[in-house]
Amino acid sequence: MMISRLLHIFQNTPLGRETLLQAAYFTKKLRASLTIYIPRHIKFLMYFDNDVVQVDLDHSYLVSPDTAHDHAVEIAREAGVEPSFIEPKHFTASALPDIPTDFDYMICPRSISNLSSKLGLGYIGPKVQSIINTANFPVLIASHVYKPWKNIVVFFGGSANAFNALKLGFLIQNITNFPLTLFTYAETSFEAYQKEIADQGVEDELGLRVEDWQFFESGNLTDYLYNVPHDALVILGAFNHGLIRDIMFGNKLEKIQTSITNNLLIVGSRYSAVG
Amino acid sequence: MKLTIDEVAQCLDVPLSTVERWIRQGRIPVGKSGGECIFQKPILEVWAKKHNISFTLSDKKVKKHSQDKPVNLFNAMAFGGVYYGIEGDSVSEVLESALKNIAFLDQDEKETLWVKLLEREEMASTGIGRGIAIPHPRIPLDESMEEPVIITCFLKNPLDYRAVDGFPVFVLFILLSPSIKTHLHLLSRLAFCVRDASFVEFLKRVPDQEKLLEKVENLEYAS
Amino acid sequence: MKPWIYPAQWALFKMDDRLLMMFIGAIVGTCSGFAAVVLNHSLLFLLEWLSQWRQHWWAFILPAIGAALSSLFLEKVVKEGAGHGVPEVIYSVSRYGGLLRLRSTFSRLVSSCLTIGSGGSAGPEAPVVMSGSAIGSNIARFFSLNDRQRVTLVGCGAAGAISSIFNAPIAGIVFTVEVILGEWTALNIIPIAIAAVAGTEISRALQGNQIVFSHKVFAIDMGDIIASIGVAVFTAAAAILLTHGLRSMHKISGKVRAPMWIRAAIGGSMVGIIGLSLPVVLGEGYHSVHTMIEGNFSSGLAFVAIACLAKIIATSLTLGWGGSGGIFAPCLVIGSLVGLAYHRALSMLWPSADWVNEGCFALLGMAGLISGMLQAPLTGIFLIVEITGGYAVILPLIMVSAISATLCHYIEPSSFYLKELVDRGHLLRPGTDARVLSDLSIKELLETDCVCVSQNMSLRDFVKIVENSRRNYYPVENDETGEFVGMLHLDDIRPYLFNRMLYDAVLVGQIMNPHVATVLPDEDLSKILRKMDSQRLFSMPVVVNNRFVGMISKATLLDKYRKELMVQTSF
Structure with a gap:
């Protein structure tokens, strides 16, 4: 079986170091391998199955290119991970490399471009969002400061994406053996959720892997989010409600990640659960 | 008769990832319902014949096991x-x-x-x-x-x-x-x-x- | 998900995806035809608006401003690289099933409009092709179509664009098949034809059915056909000159340490300076082509020859220094200037001979240059026949196109559009070896039924493993770390095999081959094959992070390669 791989875009700054530490921790816990891309150009393309995403980095990604490689190796080794590096082999235009997309995870800071101006919470950059929406791998949105996690929390809302998130949660629980908690901010009754789980045939695994299921039938979202342990990896499905609903009701994803500082592993709609 | 993607990969004797790529590239006739791919056996047989590829719905696998x-x-x-x-x-x-x-x-x-x-x-x-x-x-x-x-x-x-x-x-x-x-x-x-x-x-x-x-x-x- | 946005699920199209392709092809053709008309009109508007300042001495600054703005727009606003876009379309068709960015649908339209409208020497065709292709690609993405369908729609976009801008449906089809797709199948030709018709129809509906360069009837005799060979030679020379000019300008500008937009401005102002004395070089130059074909171009031989060179230089300056636009229109201008110069020279040498009107030679020159530049003789022939409405000149036209394309191919094996792609190994035409190899990935060829053995295993234990397995190669791993340390082939144990005394004395680690060439899973197959050939190997281990993941062998490769080839060819 192939080892799963995590893609990391290296940023040679203190902030980038935190993200790389997070990436190293994640790969170590998941026994995955860490693949690092050190940008040499301000932008790159990712060709997915049915879409192409252009990522425009901000200039902080290109600072001191001479030390970038050494820094990356140093940080990763310190964390006990041997990184591998990718050099883009294909170029769409001379200053526009194509980065391969056959990874199992990708780690991003909350925003890839314009990072320095939008350090605050409450913002997931448009590029990160479009990667989430088109990628067939889940995206790990790292907390600003390196934060090891010892718990797994799955936000389970009942949509197809939520089941993918749940299955990913099972997978990660299986590899790491950390306790897994389910959080549900109910839209329907508890019985309806249980029925859906039975329909999907994940009942047994649920019993086996889930430590606790916190089910909130009332109260507001912020209270509910307070119960998420601070040292948990939060797995959730991306909510793609369409543009109009986003404008009118706000993006739930945005709301969640304004409230909690945890590492978020976001499962997009194109992610197909591991077999 | 309907076939799943795994069965098709077995019938054509190619890895699953090849069939997935063929679907993406539009090289193999496939119907989609929801997120699932559904193959029609007669259509596939015509397709395989046209491309001169062997297509065998294998019970062979089962037999082989008993021999092994x-x-x-x-x-x-x-x-x-x-x-x-x-x-x-x-x-x-x-x-x-x-x-x-x-x-x-x-x-x-x-x-x-x-x-x-x-x-x-x-x-x-x-x-x-x-x-x-x-x-x-x-x-x-x-x-x-x-x-x-x-x-x-x-x-x-x-x-x-x-x-x-x-x-x-x-x-x-x-x-x-x-x-x-x-x-x-x-x-x-x-x-x-x-x-x-x-x-x-x-x-x-x-x-x-x-x-x-x-x-x-x-x-x-x-x- | 609302079902209506998936026409692939409509009952009508479920029957046959060819109907679906024809339907969407018409939409794509219409959209890209519309894009072409929009660009054409905004160019005309910009040219007219700026013409009031053309007479001033400082007018040379106009192309500089235009080029700088267009470069700024591409770099800072839409963040796309410079260039005219056609290679990018071919690249994407080759490698990524025609995936193009949404922003490409308009970016080149705006930037080329700024460059050309302000007087830069470039053509609007390539940007329109890029837009049309991007429109096709994004419509395909919206409808979640597969790669093959998307590539066809990219072709539809290109065909619609060329058809619309030249009012030339056949040229649109031929250009798409010959240059963009490189493939002609029963499946893709019909949607492309429909898109070409739709694009042409849009252009006719919005700006009238006019032949771009109409002219008088030419009476061509045998002498003219023989003389046309000369046109072919000169146009081929001009095409080579232009190719080299563009490339060397690109290199020179690359050495200037300045932001892109300043470089573009430098190039633009140089063009402007040339334009002060020779206004014929400015803009896309359709007007001057028109006068030449009608035979009303009054200047003498020396002037025409100089204008021809100046146009080549101006085009190189505009495009090589970062302006945005294509080479189609400059090719037409240069071609007609070459033809004209040739005609003038002929009449000077043999004043008594009864040569056909000089407009005819201008026309032949255009065909020669297009064919030579793109190395696409059919595109040259059909384009010129259609934009001039002159079927009468078809015989010399074929001669010139064929000879010019051959000569250029002899000197420059790959055309202007493809040169860079071929150099980087990115030109993957359908049904070729490179295409099949790039489609197959190591993941699909990996043989995972190998038995890993430990470094410290005794030969006795190993022989037992050999007894129960069917492979000849055994990867050897380190006991503690699980790292790959070497390979053991059955041949390696032959000397010890029949000496049972050694069974416990020899360890696997001692007889294995520790220096084996390994392969990474994302390496190119062509590279791996070259490695195998040079080292005479039949199989190689695939190793990731010092861990063995499988074997890759020529036997499996041949099996899968053949299957892939059969699936990709024969429709």
Whole structure:
């Protein structure tokens, strides 16, 4: 079986170091391998199955290119991970490399471009969002400061994406053996959720892997989010409600990640659960 | 008839990732419902024919498994049975009276088998030395047999079998198997046991069926 | 998900995806035709608006401003690289099933409009092709179509664009098939044809059915056909000159340490300076082509020859220094200038001979240059026939196109559009070896039924493993770390195999081959094959992070390669 791989875009700054530490921790816990891309150009393309995403980095990604490689190796080794590096082999235009997309995870800071101006919470950059929406791998949105996690929390809302998130949660629980908690901010009754789980045939695994299921039938979202342990990896499905609903009701994803500082592993709609 | 992507990959004998790529590139006719890919067998067959690709809905896989199932000496011997006091003064007589004892063959089969065994003996003796012979047909019996059998026959009087080492033969292991592969496999197993001098001594004492099988089982697991 | 946005699920199209392709092809053709008309009109508007300042001495600054703005727009606003876009389309068709960015649908329109409208010497065709292709690609993405369908729609976009801008449907089809897709199949030709018709129809509906360069009837005799060979030679020379000019300008500008937009401005102002004395070089130059074909171009031989060179230089300056636009229109201008110069020279040498009107030679020159530049003779022939409405010149036209394309191919094996792609190994035409190899990935060829053995295993244990396995190669791993340390082939144990004394004395680690060439799972197959050939290997281990993941062998490769080839060809 192939080892799963995590893609990391290296940023040679203190902030980038935190993200790389997070990436190293994640790969170590998941026994995955860490693949690092050190940008040499301000932008790159990712060709997915049915879409192409252009990522425009901000200039902080290109600072001191001479030390970038050494820094990356140093940080990763310190964390006990041997990184591998990718050099883009294909170029769409001379200053526009194509980065391969056959990874199992990708780690991003909350925003890839314009990072320095939008350090605050409450913002997931448009590029990160479009990667989430088109990628067939889940995206790990790292907390600003390196934060090891010892718990797994799955936000389970009942949509197809939520089941993918749940299955990913099972997978990660299986590899790491950390306790897994389910959080549900109910839209329907508890019985309806249980029925859906039975329909999907994940009942047994649920019993086996889930430590606790916190089910909130009332109260507001912020209270509910307070119960998420601070040292948990939060797995959730991306909510793609369409543009109009986003404008009118706000993006739930945005709301969640304004409230909690945890590492978020976001499962997009194109992610197909591991077999 | 509808096929899943795994079945299609198996039918075309390509890895799953190739089929996935073909779907993405639009090289293979596929219908989609929800997130699932559904293939129609007749359409696929036409497509495969047009591209000159072999497309076989394989039950072969299942069959192959049963063949691959390891045959062991103990089962074959237990199935064949052990017979004592076989009489006869020549190879052909001994074989004839040995075959008489076999319950699971009818008269016609016994005769053809007898002819085949003799044919093999005429080519070269199956006496492998130390008083042991392994009569078997040169070409495996036809497919009617499913499991290989070894019929163990202790002779009443040791017989000159023109064995390689010239010793008279006192025991026959008649080896019948459905395929050459199982035949060779059993042969090598048997040869392994016989190489053990203590086992030959044990055989010379003409043990009863239970003890013999027990000994064989132990030998097999030890190896 | 609302079902209506998936026409692939409509009952009508479920029957046959060819109907679906024809339907969407018409939409794509219409959209890209519309894009072409929009660009054409905004160019005309910009040219007219700026013409009031053209007479001033400082007018040379106009192309500089235009080029700088267009470069700024591409770099800072839409963040796309410079260039005219056609290679990018071919690249994407080759490698990524025609995936193009949404922003490409308009970016080149705006930037080329700024460059050309302000007087830069470039053509609007390539940007329109890029837009049309991007429109096709994004419509395909919206409808979640597969790669093959998307590539066809990219072709539809290109065909619609060329058809619309030249009012030339056949040229659109031929250009798409010959240059963009490189493939002609029963499946893709019909949607492309429909898109070409739709694009042409849009252009006719919005700006009238006019032949771009109409002219008088030419009476061509045998002498003219023979003389046309000369046109072919000169146009081929001009095409080579232009190719080299563009490339060397690109290199020179690359050495200037300045932001992109300043470079573009430098190039633009140089063009402007040339334009002060030779206004014929400015803009896309359709007007001057028109006068030449009608035979009303009054200047003498020397002037025409100089203008021809100046246009080549101006085009190189505009495009090489970062302006945005294509080479189609400059090719037409240069071609007609070459033809004209040739005609003038002929009449000077043999004044008594009865040569056909000089417009005819201008026309032949255009065909020669297009064919030579793109190395696409059919595109040259059909384009010129259609935009001039002159079927009468077809015979010399074929001669010139064929000879010019051959000559250029002889000197420059790959055309202007493809040169860079070929150099980087990115030109993957359908049904070729490179295409099949790039489609197959190591993941698909990996043989994972190998038995890994430990470094410290004794030969006795190893022989037992050999007995029960069917492979000849055994990867050897380190006991503790699980790292790959070497390979053991059956041949390696042969010397020890029949000496049972050694069975316990020899360890696997001692007889294995520790220096084996390994392969990474994302390496290119062509590279791996070259490695295998040079080292005479039949199989190689695939190793990731010092861990063995499988074997890759020529036998499996051949099996899969053949299957892939059969699936990709024969429709």
